[in-house]
Amino acid sequence: MRRRSPPLSPGPCAAGDAPNRRSGHAREELRRRLRGLIERSRVMIFSKSYCPHSTRVKELFSSLGVECNVLELDQVDDGAKVQEVLSEITNQKTVPNVFVNKVHVGGCDQTLQAYQSGLLQKLLQEDSAYDYDLIIVGGGSGGLSCAKEAAILGKKVMVLDFVVPSPQGTSWGLGGTCVNVGCIPKKLMHQAALLGQALCDSRKFGWEYNQQVKHNWETMTKAIQNHISSLNWGYRLSLREKAVAYVNSYGEFVEHHKIKATNKKGQETYYTAAQFVIATGERPRYLGIQGDKEYCITSDDLFSLPYCPGKTLVVGASYVALECAGFLAGFGLDVTVMVRSILLRGFDQEMAEKVGSYMEQHGVKFLRKFIPVMIQQLEKGSPGKLKVLAKSTEGTETIEGVYNTVLLAIGRDSCTRKMGLEKIGVKINEKSGKIPVNDVEQTSVPYVYAVGDVSEGKPELTPVAIQSGKLLARRLFGASLEKCDYINVPTTVFTPLEYGCCGLAEEKAIEVYKKENLEIYHTLFWPLEWTVAGRENNTCYAKIICNKLDHDRVIGFHILGPNAGEVTQGFAAAMKCGLTKQLLDDTIGIHPTCGEVGNRRF
């Protein structure tokens, strides 16, 4: 139904505003009443007596011989309020607003569509005879947080998680990318590389040892994998404690509300649920050239590689590529990064170039504007020897190089194409494979939601997935209205010199606000710890981007330096609270830290 409902009284409170307690209370009361109506009725229609679309829906159900509970909003006193709360619950502002067996079907068009596709009949039959209230496909950050929260709210929940082994045969346990092949092992290897730097520094600070310190890949990897195993175990335990059913099987939709779970042995089991959450995440992309799947590894393999990768070519310029290249070089390995076009696409390009040039000064080689065209194995072994043929993106030039390891980090693809989404009508973006969702994480099929890296247009970050999964569960099963706030999400790239940011990149800010409306403050700085260590001056850098049209509000924060993640977090919180340049100037620094750079130097 496209028609806009009449103007509503002021909508839900804007971010940052304190809800008036009394009206908040009344609204909660109304919300409970509506939930009651929805839960008690086989078919619940919120309607308006004069609305032709509502009439069509009512006629449809009566032709099916189904009794409906109808609330005519134009005939009750608090109709407008009801409509408002409904729009918060369903994200649909218009009538009719149809629920069948507690499931939000939608308006007139969606109801008729559901009737044509058979979904409506199915919903009418089900009568809530599902095995579970919620089945979550994918046991990563988003899926697990949603599962735990739903279980806390008393729902019967199942998690299906299955790791398809990488082309190199690497597989892992419960917890998803972050824990197994992402943030956690990455940050630990980054820490290992930082310790190498700390060892060099420590001599300048009076610690005495003469031996050449070597790095042992196996020792490190074993320690990191042990930690990861303990986390996998922890996740299983916490699911068990919360009575969430965990099934180590691959999930594939077979029909509405029904999913097939296939385990390692190929055994199939079927489960049904009232609602579903897709949280299957992404996996590394391959080049699609000769030899890539046979001989190259990806971040799926690197962190548990049983041998030191040796001389390594990293293909790609994503943060994954630069982080991996950074720590490998930190262990003393010969590392080359092959970049097709720009570094860290999507990030502030001035910062990205600085990240790259610091790496270059610290031994990482960059091959810009080349792409690999063929990978050949010269020798088997651990590691073996690979010949890489690459061609220029600008001309006909080709180059050849020999490496022990080729690590592909050219991007990631969503795991959405082999899970039967087409069978139930969940739309995906055909190009990216991502699932479009509305601002309550709902897909094109009302009872199916998506969180984490599979959802389209959302930052691909663990904390975002956790937050959106948790809030989704609270909205579905709790009395919560809170939507996930995707504005000003901070992040940090753990390259040798860490890069933390929040808000807009300079390019983006110029695009949105125009250059003349921005004031950009920036400064180089020299961390105190670097002085005595004899590390370079004029390398660490910070900048803030302010919107002159809005009280010099800080709309972008960027810092390149040690502990950038720790520094950026608080700035992100401050930006949530509307940080301006004036407030930044008024806040006293903590001396001597890197964080004070914002207060002292701009």
Place this chain on the structure above:
Amino acid sequence: MAAMAVALRGLGGRFRWRTQAVAGGVRGAARGAAAAQLGRKVAVVDYVEPSPQGTRWGLGGTCVNVGCIPKKLMHQAALLGGLIQDAPHYGWEVAQPVPHDWRKMAEAVQNHVKSLNWGHRVQLQDRKVKYFNIKASFVDEHTVCGVAKGGKEILLSADHIIIATGGRPRYPTHIEGALEYGITSDDIFWLKESPGKTLVVGASYVALECAGFLTGIGLDTTVMIRSIPLRGFDQQMSSMVIEHMASHGTQFLRGCAPSRVRRLPDGHLQVTWEDCTTGKEDTGTFDTVLWAIGRVPDTRSLNLEKAGVDTSPDTQKILVDSREGTSVPHIYAIGDVVEGRPELTPTAIMAGRLLVQRLFGGSSDLMDYDNVPTTVFTPLEYGCVGLSEEEAVARHGQEHVEVYHAHYKPLEFTVAGRDASQCYVKMVCLREPPQLVLGLHFLGPNAGEVTQGLALGIKCGASYAQVMRTVGIHPTCSEEVVKLRISKRSGLDPTVTGC
């Protein structure tokens, strides 16, 4: 240190300026430079009275010479010692234990400090600020006087005078041997040789920071505390700081007060102390005794009475109004020498800058001394901003305060097998929605970096809800702050599990 910035008036001795300022120290320099930039004629008068042990230093004040800077660098040296122990877990094949050479560290730290002294001098020169290395005192309300190295008397007069002489460590002069054999933070950073087995007396942050890095570089270190540690800080956090230090090798003598220090024939120092509860006496021998029992403002040698500047009879600190003005209209005071101000470098710097902008730049911005963040660089760093839990309860009442807290384990600690029992964060909020944040307390690695941005948030009037709406940065320690879900009132276990 006697340091004053003087804005001279054009009469007086041999020097003639239209305006001028008196100072020294970080604040003096900041203010002097700022005033000079605003086109004023400025002089800085700075003189370091040698410590009782004979230590002296250059331009820049406490922070640069005998405070923040050398302290953080030695703290860093100690942290690096911890990282060396972590390294084998991360695959670095470094044979343990690795010995530490005090001389090498001290020389590197001192060289850095000297380069900063030089930098300050150059900065003053660049901005045409006249610098006098003389000990000055007031002659009248517009004139100060000092004696230069050659015995030449110098009179400086100015329209405006700013006093920024800071403070110096207090000696317990009633204790026999304290002055002869003890050292203070004025000396420790300039020692050429390792202090060896050390007794640190005091419970200030200076005491705990020094004891922390001494322990960290492998020295046998004992802290003697008469009453409570880190007075004025949140007491739960303070006791966790101590707990962490105690479990990492620092020894504590709680509830004890020293009564005597003697030098033994073998050169060691014998300290006698009394257990304040039992009254029992005990002794121990040390190589070094470090007093860190507080600081006294450097006001006595200034002849303030000649200018009519009032000081507090209890603390001897200078009394000022919100414009940093003293009892004499054209004489101002900033920094540690002022009564009731946080004794922190960045507050001094900002106060100086704002003062000069008010005096010469047509500004009316006052310094806001609320919600000043700070960090104690103990082995496990403690960063805080805003109210302590006790203070929040005292101001708002227990029933109006909600405290959210969590224990957490830094990711880096896991592989290194480090104990994270004291890694802890708490946020003190008003209970009434939207639950305004009153204070934040963070105990863990890089606490200073974590606290800074959150201080900004509090400055922006952050509520608990807003902080919770902030997405975390994974995996960091600071993300624990935006994940604080458990209130003390709920009685739930604040131990964080998983990520």
